[in-house]
Amino acid sequence: MAGSSLRNYNYEPEEVNRPQERHVPVVNPQKVPYSPFEKLLIGVGLIAAVVLITLNVSASVSATYAQHELSDVKQSIIKAKSQTSDLQQEIGELSSSSRLNKIAAEQGLKLRENNIRTIR
Numbered sequence: 001m002a003g004s005s006l007r008n009y010n011y012e013p014e015e016v017n018r019p020q021e022r023h024v025p026v027v028n029p030q031k032v033p034y035s036p037f038e039k040l041l042i043g044v045g046l047i048a049a050v051v052l053i054t055l056n057v058s059a060s061v062s063a064t065y066a067q068h069e070l071s072d073v074k075q076s077i078i079k080a081k082s083q084t085s086d087l088q089q090e091i092g093e094l095s096s097s098s099r100l101n102k103i104a105a106e107q108g109l110k111l112r113e114n115n116i117r118t119i120r
Contacts, residue, residue, distance in 0.1 A: 034042075093099065101111055 104111060
């Protein structure tokens with residue numbers, strides 16, 4: 001009888017028929033989902049950004065190419081000017097009076113100062 005006077009305590013709660021709780025989403029006011037229009041705007045913005053970046057790179061490459069062409073043209077102009085000045089110097093050396101007098105002396109010609117007129 002000692003065993004019958006003991007009460008059986010159940011430490012595990014019995015399952016009570018409770019109505020199922022509905023899962024209510026917790027709305028965070030800091031985080032709002034994007035609408036389809038906002039998604040469209042983001043997509044269009046990304047496409048526009050990619051197009052503008054591509055145009056910028058293309059313009060930069062074109063400008064670099066034009067700059068190289070310009071430097072090539074400048075170098076050819078400098079070379080032409082150098083040749084021109086060399087030829088003018090050669091003309092000056094070939095037509096100098098000392099050279100002409102030397103050639104005339106070799107040919108047996110003589111320069112008479114009285115025959116030269118100076119026009120001012």
